[in-house]
Amino acid sequence: MMSLLGSGLILTLQIFVVTLIGSLPLGVIIALCRMSSFKPLAWITRAYISFMRGTPLMLQLMALMFGPYYLLGLELGSDWKFWACDIGFILNYAAYFAEIYRSGIQSIPRGQYEAAEVLGYSRSQTFMKIVLPQVIKRILPAMGNEVITLVKDTSLAFVLGVMEMFTQAKAIAASQVSMLPYIIAAAIYWGFTMVVEFLLSRAEKKLDYYHD
Amino acid sequence: MSDVQPLVSIRDVHKSFAGNHVLKGITLEVMPKQVVAIIGASGGGKSTLLRCATLLDRFDAGSLRYGDLVVAEDKDGTAVYGGKDVLKEARLRFGLVFQNYNLFPHYSVMKNIMDAPINVQKRPRAEVEEQARGLLARMGLEGNENKVPCELSGGQQQRVSIARALCMNPEILYFDEPTSALDPELTQEVLKVIRNLAEQHMTMVIVTHEMAFARDVADHIGFIDGGVIVEQGTPDQVINNPQHNRTKAFLNRYED
Numbered sequence: 001m002m003s004l005l006g007s008g009l010i011l012t013l014q015i016f017v018v019t020l021i022g023s024l025p026l027g028v029i030i031a032l033c034r035m036s037s038f039k040p041l042a043w044i045t046r047a048y049i050s051f052m053r054g055t056p057l058m059l060q061l062m063a064l065m066f067g068p069y070y071l072l073g074l075e076l077g078s079d080w081k082f083w084a085c086d087i088g089f090i091l092n093y094a095a096y097f098a099e100i101y102r103s104g105i106q107s108i109p110r111g112q113y114e115a116a117e118v119l120g121y122s123r124s125q126t127f128m129k130i131v132l133p134q135v136i137k138r139i140l141p142a143m144g145n146e147v148i149t150l151v152k153d154t155s156l157a158f159v160l161g162v163m164e165m166f167t168q169a170k171a172i173a174a175s176q177v178s179m180l181p182y183i184i185a186a187a188i189y190w191g192f193t194m195v196v197e198f199l200l201s202r203a204e205k206k207l208d209y210y211h212d
Numbered sequence: 213m214s215d216v217q218p219l220v221s222i223r224d225v226h227k228s229f230a231g232n233h234v235l236k237g238i239t240l241e242v243m244p245k246q247v248v249a250i251i252g253a254s255g256g257g258k259s260t261l262l263r264c265a266t267l268l269d270r271f272d273a274g275s276l277r278y279g280d281l282v283v284a285e286d287k288d289g290t291a292v293y294g295g296k297d298v299l300k301e302a303r304l305r306f307g308l309v310f311q312n313y314n315l316f317p318h319y320s321v322m323k324n325i326m327d328a329p330i331n332v333q334k335r336p337r338a339e340v341e342e343q344a345r346g347l348l349a350r351m352g353l354e355g356n357e358n359k360v361p362c363e364l365s366g367g368q369q370q371r372v373s374i375a376r377a378l379c380m381n382p383e384i385l386y387f388d389e390p391t392s393a394l395d396p397e398l399t400q401e402v403l404k405v406i407r408n409l410a411e412q413h414m415t416m417v418i419v420t421h422e423m424a425f426a427r428d429v430a431d432h433i434g435f436i437d438g439g440v441i442v443e444q445g446t447p448d449q450v451i452n453n454p455q456h457n458r459t460k461a462f463l464n465r466y467e468d
């Protein structure tokens with residue numbers, strides 16, 4: 001049982017890591033598009049964010065899984081479910097992260113940009129050296145919430161038949177007629193989120209040397 | 213005498229915000245070592261003038277020069293600005309001290325002062341550090357090198373922001389109401405620093421509501437009201453013997 005749950009945990013971790021690697025930077029791009037002064041781009045991005053946040057992730061995963069076949073008649077093979085899973089999670093979480101980035105960037109006072117401009121900082125220097133470090137401090141709590149939600153959301157991959165930890169627990173529980181796999185899986189999820197919480201509180205402490 | 217050229221020359225500038233005509237033909241020249249105070253009622257356009265002079269905003273019409281550098285030229289009633297290089301060059305010639313300091317909260321005092329000279333002007337760190345320490349001493353801020361702005365009083369923060377501007381070695385330093393956010397005692401410590409700079413012949417343009425200070429420190433005072441310089445001259449002329457009724461009415465409100 002433990003080896004099955006363990007292999008599930010590895011897939012869960014994989015979904016978790018791949019989603020963060022993909023969605024953290026993609027969110028920046030989406031946030032910048034959302035704030036673009038080129039209106040059509042801003043509107044399209046806004047609609048995208050609204051859709052991603054306004055429909056269930058489970059439904060989005062299903063659409064990615066079966067859309068290519070139902071809509072286009074494409075046979076994508078049995079590996080497609082892993083792709084659908086990663087792409088679905090990345091696209092969904094990037095929308096949430098984009099909104100957090102946007103609110104963070106917009107909360108930086110104009111005076112910071114103006115001081116940087118008068119001192120001759122380039123636009124990219126201003127963003128990287130002045131704005132971004134302050135944004136990170138401000139959004140860390142909100143980002144933490146999303147990351148912890150992601151730990152648990154990885155279990156939604158069960159709808160695609162990706163054998164992550166929850167899917168494994170379900171299968172074992174059914175075959176052994178036992179609660180135990182669920183209890184162990186719950187303990188592992190909880191431990192996982194506690195690790196994430198610990199890392200976040202360390203980061204918050206590290207940025208606590210100033211306030212504004 | 214006549215071959216000394218102004219450090220900044222602002223000629224017949226206009227500026228509107230969505231139909232609100234804020235600057236209506238202002239001309240101001242500042243000679244090296246001159247200290248110019250700008251006074252005037254709220255909404256008169258003082259900040260707008262400073263923001264346009266420091267390129268945070270743009271004039272609609274008129275011209276702007278820093279020494280021989282033409283930043284904006286008037287072409288048929290439109291201010292035509294130079295390219296990126298010109299603006300970049302111009303930014304090296306002036307500094308600006310904001311009313312609410314705008315220090316970078318995540319940087320230490322030293323880093324606030326040293327970062328732009330090192331990363332924008334590309335000067336050697338050792339040289340910048342020596343200058344920064346000297347400036348902190350002049351500002352009476354020794355011992356605060358490693359603090360962050362939130363650990364300082366408003367008056368101390370404003371003095372750091374003056375040091376930050378000075379470390380760029382500007383030819384001219386602008387102040388927009390540098391003490392308006394401060395308590396009276398803290399105001400005095402900042403005014404003292406600015407007085408000190410005036411004694412050392414730093415070229416400055418200071419927007420202020422501190423009339424006594426303006427009279428003491430400035431060589432030249434301009435009274436701005438309704439987007440024009442209503443009256444200008446020596447402190448004695450403008451503050452002690454104002455000629456225009458608008459100036460008199462404004463000054464009366466500041467009599468104790």
Ligand SMILES: Nc1ncnc2c1ncn2[C@@H]1O[C@H](COP(=O)(O)OP(=O)(O)OP(=O)(O)O)[C@@H](O)[C@H]1O
Nearest residue numbers: 229230232234252253254255256257258259260261
């Ligand atoms: N960004 C802006 N957009 C629209 N209107 C503006 C803007 N900035 C200034 N104004 C308007 O321009 C006018 C002049 O404002 P300005 O801030 O230059 O006055 P001021 O002389 O500095 O006043 P104060 O003594 O209150 O600082 C005001 O009517 C103000 O509402």
Ligand SMILES: [Mg+2]
Nearest residue numbers: 258259260388
């Ligand atoms: Mg003002």
